[in-house]
């Protein structure tokens with residue numbers, strides 16, 4: 001059992017790790033900040049507001065050494081949540097171990113390294129799909145020989161469910177991803193190593209509140225994995241075909257409204273992955289009750305750890321053999337999921353496999369999420385405290401001063417920038433230039449990229465430099481947004497809004513046009529996607545360019561596209577820095593009069609500051625009724641264009 | 655109240671690129687009140703006011719969805735900027751739905767410096783007409799060509815539907831990806847008009863692209879189209895063919911014939927506006943599309959779009 005940790009600076013995180021290890025924690029789980037995850041240094045424009053925010057910044061080997069100072073790496077099992085830049089962070093880890101006198105063959109741990117789900121959900125990709133897959137395959141081929149106790153990749157279905165996947169989609173897209181990776185690795189390793197490669201691949205899955213079906217999902221995955229090993233990759237050793245997985249339980253369904261109810265949800269979700277012994281999770285991470293409010297504080301995390309401990313040590317959960325053995329109902333459920341997943345896997349294969357099918361899978365997820373939201377809006381799907389049983393006594397949990405969340409010191413960013421400048425000034429620049437030139441050469445060849453990456457780490461290159469060298473070689477990339485292809489719903493709830501949009505468009509002379517923008521590195525795209533699709537279905541023209549835009553890019557789009565309203569979505573916590581930057585950029589571009597609205601994880605305490613920066617309205621997860629948001633937008637645009645006499649205002653009260 | 659239109663037109667004429675967003679906001683305005691303002695704008699950028707055709711090079715970039723047009727535009731844009739040319743892009747998006755709404759995402763594929771005022775990109779929804787132009791595209795291209803060195807119209811087109819962009823552009827580049835085969839079939843069967851430049855994208859795909867280029871080249875020669883350049887490009891590193899394509903576009907433009915195409919464009923623009931306003935009833939009153947085109951061809955080449963429009967309306971017996 002461990003808590004997901006790491007934030008602000010390498011020193012602070014090191015203190016935290018050492019504290020946890022002293023308390024008996026056995027492994028390390030490293031969360032990196034978004035610039036590190038996407039290959040930007042702290043002084044890059046896109047890093048603004050994100051340095052040290054959701055994890056620790058690691059810009060070079062010096063940071064990695066500080067992070068791991070005094071921690072015996074030959075005895076550690078280290079899990080790193082890192083993907084696009086995984087090869088680089090592993091290289092830094094290997095170099096830090098080297099400096100401790102620990103050889104690569106003694107290192108144990110896991111890099112997440114599943115790039116497909118980054119395009120589909122998580123958003124921290126850096127390079128186009130094909131070269132990204134090559135990086136992964138290079139890493140697998142390298143570690144299987146040089147770092148034999150390392151799990152180079154963890155196939156993630158967790159993030160797919162968080163982006164709206166149904167159980168069938170979760171199974172199918174994860175298995176398709178595994179196939180894509182294994183197919184890419186196969187020609188790079190000796191035939192007899194394939195069984196070992198297969199056995200080194202583990203999964204990171206999700207478990208939602210429909211916990212019986214979720215349990216069946218895991219059983220179905222185990223069946224498919226075994227089958228895949230046997231039939232496609234000829235793995236004969238049964239133990240190498242065991243389906244191994246870790247879990248983080250569902251967070252998408254955790255609510256801002258009556259957040260105490262999230263505790264029940266989390267416990268039930270934990271049952272999904274522990275009930276039947278045959279497919280019991282190896283490691284379980286539980287989110288906190290205040291998930292939809294912001295980052296959890298130590299006490300919130302402790303509560304989640306205690307939930308797990310009650311399950312494990314007070315109940316009889318772990319005392320029996322598999323309790324579903326012989327269950328006809330469970331077998332039936334598993335069979336249904338298997339049939340659905342096989343059909344979906346075949347569709348992905350028809351697209352040419354997971355890499356080629358990214359745009360298809362992405363739009364399929366956007367559609368599933370749209371359906372989920374529609375069901376919540378209409379009340380077909382009950383969410384207690386949110387769309388049913390909404391009356392509540394005042395909550396003592398959210399009454400304390402800090403609003404019930406952790407806040408990161410904004411000064412960290414400045415400190416990191418200064419430290420980086422000092423690092424660059426002190427290193428042997430010629431050695432860095434040489435190492436990066438060699439990296440560029442290797443990137444353009446078909447040699448394994450790991451040795452040159454490790455050499456660049458040793459020479460003192462930075463995360464941003466490593467990634468930029470590869471961006472130059474591979475090309476930069478924007479993932480598909482999935483929204484354009486998402487089928488329009490003949491949704492009755494939007495019917496009234498459509499009439500309002502039509503009337504307003506007539507009055508304006510051209511169709512109401514909205515820009516939905518995601519500034520900064522935040523990859524949480526669900527909200528922006530759903531708002532974009534709903535606005536289109538309400539009859540608006542929608543400009544949506546996906547994640548990772550600078551304030552200047554957003555302002556240029558708003559100006560050139562002639563939009564009537566700008567909607568920004570931020571969930572990562574960087575709204576305090578980024579929203580005022582965007583409104584300033586809009587003013588500078590000469591479109592300061594276009595109204596700006598904001599949505600995402602915005603603590604109540606920050607709303608006043610955003611309004612002062614010129615924001616017209618703020619929406620958070622409790623505003624789950626998107627049709628209502630659409631009506632607000634119509635009213636806002638009417639008002640700002642001196643058309644308040646139109647339909648908009650009166651129909652709002654209906 | 656036509657002064658703001660005239661003012662915008664005058665500023666375009668003077669090379670002021672910053673008015674582009676306002677120009678688009680105006681030409682997209684469908685209200686009756688906006689129409690005289692639009693006419694005033696267009697009058698300011700008509701040959702009579704400019705003392706000749708608008709200097710910009712209007713390029714139509716068309717091809718099936720996913721062929722790589724937007725990604726290629728990103729490279730072309732960089733190339734034109736390196737040659738110090740200002741560029742306006744009109745990205746016509748076909749994705750409109752029944753609701754009338756549209757998701758406009760193409761600009762995401764086009765990389766440019768947001769601080770560069772010599773680049774302007776506007777997405778336009780084409781309504782439900784696949785491959786067609788948006789109602790305001792002609793006026794926009796017409797106006798922007800007075801100030802920008804290059805005006806690109808990106809449209810979706812396969813087979814016959816690229817003809818609309820050919821009505822507006824000085825140069826039409828058809829973009830196809832290797833292995834699709836459609837373009838080859840359409841060319842051979844005469845469904846597709848012979849483009850000025852044919853672009854095969856994704857040259858990084860190797861043999862497939864080489865073969866596609868060779869086949870298209872052979873087909874064009876057998877049709878006697880020796881002037882049409884066939885260029886293979888790759889937008890992923892190592893990028894290739896972009897300079898060659900830029901040169902091919904320039905070469906087509908240098909071969910002349912712009913005045914004739916612009917004249918035709920103005921006439922068809924007037925007809926498209928007429929059809930937009932008066933529908934099929936109006937077209938019937940003109941004796942059908944072909945009769946209307948014949949009549950337009952006989953008019954004074956010096957007439958601007960508004961004058962031609964008035965002529966059409968008078969002829970249909972609906973206006974004055």
Ligand code: B12
Pocket residue numbers: 031032034054055081120121122123124158159162163251252253254255290291292293294295296516521522523524525526527528530531566567568569570571572573574597598599600601619620621622623624625626629
């Ligand atoms: C789903 C989710 C994810 C998914 C995202 C999938 C995707 N493509 O979007 C995954 C699993 C990938 C993910 C990853 C991470 N996540 Co997360 N995630 C969530 C979660 C559970 C739900 C967010 C969501 O999608 N809700 C559904 C959508 C529809 O709702 P919404 O975005 O809130 O939008 C509504 C309103 O806010 C509003 N709205 C939103 N945008 C807009 C825009 C406009 C114009 C308008 C008008 C309205 C509007 O309208 C919508 C309708 O109601 C939240 C917690 C929570 N329960 O809210 C954490 C949360 C946002 N994540 C968090 C973190 C820390 C991360 C990670 C950094 C974890 C890590 N270290 O790896 C990564 C970062 C990834 C990245 N690249 O940025 C934190 C952020 C902390 C903070 N703000 O301080 C949160 C709050 C959880 C927590 N308490 O720790 N996450």
Ligand SMILES: Nc1nc2c(ncn2[C@@H]2O[C@H](COP(=O)(O)OP(=O)(O)O)[C@@H](O)[C@H]2O)c(=O)[nH]1
Pocket residue numbers: 717718719720721722723724725726763855856857858859887888889890
């Ligand atoms: N391999 C390769 N892919 C490309 C190239 N150009 C574009 N693509 C990909 O083709 C897809 C469609 O590109 P896009 O520019 O949006 O096409 P459009 O619909 O014609 O505008 C995207 O996934 C691009 O990444 C290229 O030169 N090589």
Ligand SMILES: [Mg+2]
Pocket residue numbers: 723724725760808
């Ligand atoms: Mg395009």
